[in-house]
Amino acid sequence: MIPQYHPIILASQSPRRRELLARITPDFIVCPADVDERLSPDSTPEENVRQLAQRKARAVSAQAESSALVIAADTIVVCDGTILGKPQDEADAVRMLRMLSGRTHQVMTAVCVKTADAECAEVSVTDVTFRTLHDGEAEAYAASGEPLDKAGAYGIQGAGGLFISGIRGDYYGVMGLPICLLSEMLRQVCGGTNVNTQKG
Numbered sequence: 174m175i176p177q178y179h180p181i182i183l184a185s186q187s188p189r190r191r192e193l194l195a196r197i198t199p200d201f202i203v204c205p206a207d208v209d210e211r212l213s214p215d216s217t218p219e220e221n222v223r224q225l226a227q228r229k230a231r232a233v234s235a236q237a238e239s240s241a242l243v244i245a246a247d248t249i250v251v252c253d254g255t256i257l258g259k260p261q262d263e264a265d266a267v268r269m270l271r272m273l274s275g276r277t278h279q280v281m282t283a284v285c286v287k288t289a290d291a292e293c294a295e296v297s298v299t300d301v302t303f304r305t306l307h308d309g310e311a312e313a314y315a316a317s318g319e320p321l322d323k324a325g326a327y328g329i330q331g332a333g334g335l336f337i338s339g340i341r342g343d344y345y346g347v348m349g350l351p352i353c354l355l356s357e358m359l360r361q362v363c364g365g366t367n368v369n370t371q372k373g
């Protein structure tokens with residue numbers, strides 16, 4: 174499907190990203206990036222998330238063969254200027270969920286596509302509105318374990334969807350991989366068609 178590049182490498186441990194990339198192409202391998210995910214306090218949230226996606230793509234690309242195409246992403250939640258990554262534990266998840274209750278925040282997912290001689294990185298920003306959480310809801314949801322590996326301590330695609338009264342932007346960007354944006358980036362880097370036309 175992207176004939177001039179082989180292999181296509183998804184630089185991610187995220188099962189959501191794997192599932193979503195399969196909608197664009199069935200033909201990729203997974204090689205998670207091991208990078209320092211510390212944020213830079215002098216950069217904006219958008220710059221931070223872009224830099225993290227670039228760092229992941231570059232780390233995997235440096236180990237890959239020259240014909241490879243690497244795709245990496247990073248997702249953060251931004252609430253009133255505060256960046257929320259993945260919660261450290263259940264109590265941290267409760268703290269984040271209480272912060273999001275009854276207001277609108279932004280989910281930023283950066284995607285970086287890298288080959289031996291080209292690199293592009295874009296950021297998808299989606300507004301997500303939480304209804305006000307009822308007493309005990311944040312604690313019960315945190316105890317379910319679902320929030321622990323997710324930025325902002327919720328999964329729109331899971332039970333976390335019950336808290337969301339509205340979104341403006343790309344649902345798949347919130348889930349971790351904005352497939353519309355990514356397919357356009359691949360079209361730019363590779364040229365030609367980029368849609369998985371296989372059935373099923």
Ligand SMILES: Cc1cn([C@H]2C[C@H](O)[C@@H](COP(=O)(O)OP(=O)(O)OP(=O)(O)O)O2)c(=O)[nH]c1=O
Pocket residue numbers: 184185186187188189190205206246247248249250259280322323324325327328329330333347348349
């Ligand atoms: C907000 C939100 C985030 N998430 C997930 C997507 C990402 O997997 C995770 C954010 O953490 P990331 O650090 O972006 O990604 P990751 O550590 O899971 O995987 P990798 O760095 O190897 O690519 O939060 C959801 O699944 N649903 C949601 O609604």
